[in-house]
């Protein structure tokens with residue numbers, strides 16, 4: 001029987017609200033402390049949401065709320081210049097869902113609030129104090145809060161990560177900046193298909209929206225690292241000029257850039273990848289989500305992994321007596337899975353720009369590769385992962401499914 005009764009959750013992005021709701025289900029009272037002054041609505045751009053993420057959301061009862069606002073993409077296609085190769089479907093796996101990032105935040109926030117979770121905004125964690133029987137979080141506004149445990153769901157630039165281990169690694173820059181936009185384009189994009197496209201100079205992806213617009217995103221190779229704030233200081237008109245230099249000769253990539261109004265371009269800034277984090281927890285503090293395992297965005301798994309970890313952490317806290325035992329079990333059942341996915345992502349990242357020969361070869365090689373490689377097996381394993389909330393945590397069983 002758990003002795004943990006209360007939890008402070010730092011960060012109200014994806015992992016935070018899910019962890020809070022799952023902890024509530026486990027009988028642990030949790031409150032979310034978010035640095036931003038309010039909920040993150042209207043933050044633009046889309047996100048691909050995988051079947052395993054949906055299954056984890058089903059555990060806390062939020063899966064259908066997401067399905068109602070998301071757009072299923074039953075078909076995946078890879079495009080190399082004018083050649084398009086449809087990828088084999090994954091048997092028995094729910095299709096990828098495309099969701100507006102703001103909608104995802106709203107679904108998770110509203111679901112948590114309906115479950116009775118308290119959110120406090122304008123609360124930037126700056127330091128913690130640990131006591132024998134609890135932990136106190138101190139915020140930049142001079143206030144503080146105390147509970148049995150503290151969960152760092154504070155994203156890729158986590159403060160909690162360095163409070164747990166001052167020598168913890170920081171996120172690496174992938175060498176690419178992220179941009180996204182919804183665009184009214186004359187280019188006819190078939191519905192229900194997600195296109196992953198290798199342009200002449202760089203990679204991009206796109207799909208048709210139900211209202212006739214196209215949702216597209218790019219990973220722009222860019223030597224200099226820019227944070228989101230730094231990248232947003234550059235006017236969008238300038239970014240569109242740079243994007244046109246990179247994608248101008250591509251079809252339909254060039255059309256999308258030309259058709260995008262500056263006010264509709266969302267600049268994400270430098271894309272990160274988190275190297276393995278040696279220390280996931282210390283004392284009464286533990287990490288969840290991007291703060292401890294952010295795979296590159298090319299895996300399409302960041303949010304889903306954050307959600308799975310949040311649910312599994314709550315389950316471990318429910319089933320084990322003291323936080324240290326629960327945190328150790330949580331790390332053992334989550335680390336192998338998230339590191340395997342991160343390693344897959346790191347490999348894909350390098351192939352995001354292809355030379356001219358590879359671009360010609362890929363349409364021929366790709367179908368064969370998809371058949372003979374373990375591609376389908378890997379994807380099915382990744383996306384068929386489910387969490388049995390009712391069952392007590394059994395490490396061996398968890399690892400077999402991971």
Ligand SMILES: Cc1cc2nc3c(=O)[nH]c(=O)nc-3n(C[C@H](O)[C@H](O)[C@H](O)COP(=O)(O)OP(=O)(O)OC[C@H]3O[C@@H](n4cnc5c(N)ncnc54)[C@H](O)[C@@H]3O)c2cc1C
Nearest residue numbers: 011013014015035048124125154155178289290301302303
């Ligand atoms: C361009 C791009 C595309 C992506 N595409 C996909 C995709 O297609 N599919 C997918 O699954 N994932 C994708 N991801 C990854 C996904 O967005 C993340 O994995 C996910 O948001 C992680 O959730 P999180 O809650 O751990 O962190 P976040 O969502 O980053 O939330 C962290 C929260 O903590 C708050 N915070 C930070 N510091 C403090 C502090 N000191 N005190 C209090 N609060 C704090 C932040 O304000 C933020 O609200 C993409 C990411 C990027 C950048």
